[in-house]
Amino acid sequence: MSTRLEDLPVVVIGAGPVGLAAAAHLHERGLPFTVLEAGDGPAAAVRQWGHVRLLSPWRYNIDRTASRLLQDAGWVEPDLDILPSGEQLASDYLQPLADLPALKPHIRYDTPVVAVTRLGLDRVRTTGRETAPFLIRLSAGEDVLARAVVDASGTWTTPNVLGASGIPAHGETDVSALLDHALPNVLGADRDRFAGRRTLVVGAGHSAANTLLSLADLAEQEPGTSVTWAIRATSPARTYGGEAADALPARGALGTRLREHVEAGRIQLVTGFSVHVLTPLPDGGVEVSDGSRTVKVDQIVAATGFRPDHSIVSELRLDLDPIMGSTRALAPLIDPNEHSCGTVPPHGVDELTHPEPGYYAIGVKSYGRAPTFLMATGYEQARSVVAALAGDWDAARDVQLDLPETGVCNSNPVIGDDTIAASGGCCATPAAESVTISTGRGLATGISGGLLTAPLALVDMSTNTQASGGCCAS
Structure with a gap:
């Protein structure tokens, strides 16, 4: 087996909505890839809340590149104004996507990942690090090599505890x-x-x-x-x-x-x-x-939310914010202690980059403990990261979101579970309209109007799925 980076695939961890979107973008870019999914099929976590109907219609739940691939194969797009259930999201969109001939041979099920590191290098070793392949250890003992790792494993399996202090309550x-x-x-x-x-x-x-x-x-x-x-x-x-x-x-x-x-x-x-x-x-x-x-x-x-588990990548060099558990660059943009409805800017590969070259956490896992994640945001993260892996930095940094208004705005910070001195009214954009936001780089500051933290679906966790909140956070 070759250990040259250019000969190896990109490994995507997780075959939920965001992981499969990443696979679709990798295929469209002509980059070899492998998807490793712990469940016995695509969207395994989504199916666990399949009885729930999303609050957002289909138009906000389908990745555009994935939709093009599906329609080229004869898939009929659902009515974009209908609200799907989780089961419909899985069976009518994600299962057909995973079954496409362009993707299916590259997806492995019942394949939990237990560790990610660099071949022959622990976290301390620097010499040769950027050219060393990633080594992904599977639960069965197999090692898989990769040129890059896109971690869309989500947070479904690591819910927050019930105790109010971040640790289990007495007797929990x-x-x-x-x-x-x-x-x-x-x-x-x-x-x-x-x-x-x-x-x-x-x-x-x-x-x-x-x-x-x-x-x-x-x-x-x-x-x-x-x-x-x-x-x-x-x-x-x-x-x-x-x-x-x-x-x-x-x-x-x-x-x-x-x-x-x-x-x-x-x-x-x-x-x-x-x-x-x-x-x-x-x-x-x-x-x-x-x-x-x-x-x-x-x-x-x-129903207290979820938190990321970074233990499988403990031998990688991550720059995690000590509060949010996201990248340090992303944390100030999503911190609920600082941000409310209209103040979280769009972001992409620049905010998702760690000191470990070639490793990216996307989807709900990328947000750490911040409760403002959207499925649409995950799709845009996937597009941006894959464009960067393909060397198309102009596309990678042209981050865009098209989101609906919630009709609620609060200029005061969210502290824990409390919204301080909530103001009435709505954000600058009329509530009946959607908000399109674009930035020439992944990082944008001072967005006025428009609600970037609007929840686009009901759930606030899951493996490679989306999160919702109250006005701005869950």
Whole structure:
């Protein structure tokens, strides 16, 4: 086997929406590639929330290059104004994309990656580093060599803990059997776990809102079902979002329906609540405490977001921001302590570059712990990075996004789960219009108007998928 970089493929980790978009762009650029997917098929994580309907129509969920390849093969594009479910996203778009003759032979399933390093070099060694191939160790013990690595492995398998301090709450591991993470199928496969029981949902993003609405529907059908919603913020306004002013009607309606359920008392809202202690109860339930107040429930849904796992690349030279866990260049552009609706600029290969030449994390993993990621952003990241790998730096730095308005704007920073002094109104662009933003380089500053952090789909995590938020963040 040759170890010359020019003879080796680009390895993409993950066959979700963003990983497959990267594969489509690599094919279009004529670059050899291999996709390594841990699941048994494409979009394995997406299928786990397949029962959820996205808040954005098809037009925002399809990569343009992927669409061209599919249509050339006879694929019929869905109605771009229809809202697909996760299962439809997987079966009607991602599965056909993965099955294209241009991509299928280059995708390997049931192939978890356990480590990425440089052939013959650990993180300390410098001499010859830029010309040494990447070595990707697979779970079965096989080693794969690559000229570059595009990590679109996502964050689905590493959800945030329930504890408010970033570590598990006291007793959290003791009640793991009663703890679900985001987007359980409340009205379907998981119905028996929630019907006739008391459920606490913790979190303020769209995944929390979706679960709350499903539980409210279940409560109308099943006597004894009760729903409590706990948030760290002092107000649920961020989760309610723009409502009627939102350019995506389904997203606006989500907030409206949730507010109506809370105001009617069908969902009990507890504000300013941070989980510190979970205590098993003799009746099989659990007592959840913030140190001064307690809630007794039978089931908990922790819709608290996800975090990246960088352990597989611990032998690479990464420049990770100590707060966000993204690249240091990207962090100040997406930090929810500093940014709100209209202030996150478009970005591409320049902001995704690490000191390790040829390694890029894209998709939701690229954002670290920042909760403002979009599927459309992931597609643009893939396009920019692949253009750079092909040596087309003009294209790589011409970063563009076309996003819908949320109808909500807040010029004040988001602190943790709280939006401080939220202002009403909307951003400079009318709420009924989309926002097109372009920059000649990956880095742009001082974007006025336009909502770069608008969530384009319901979920706020997953392997190579998109994330949503409240007004701006989940």
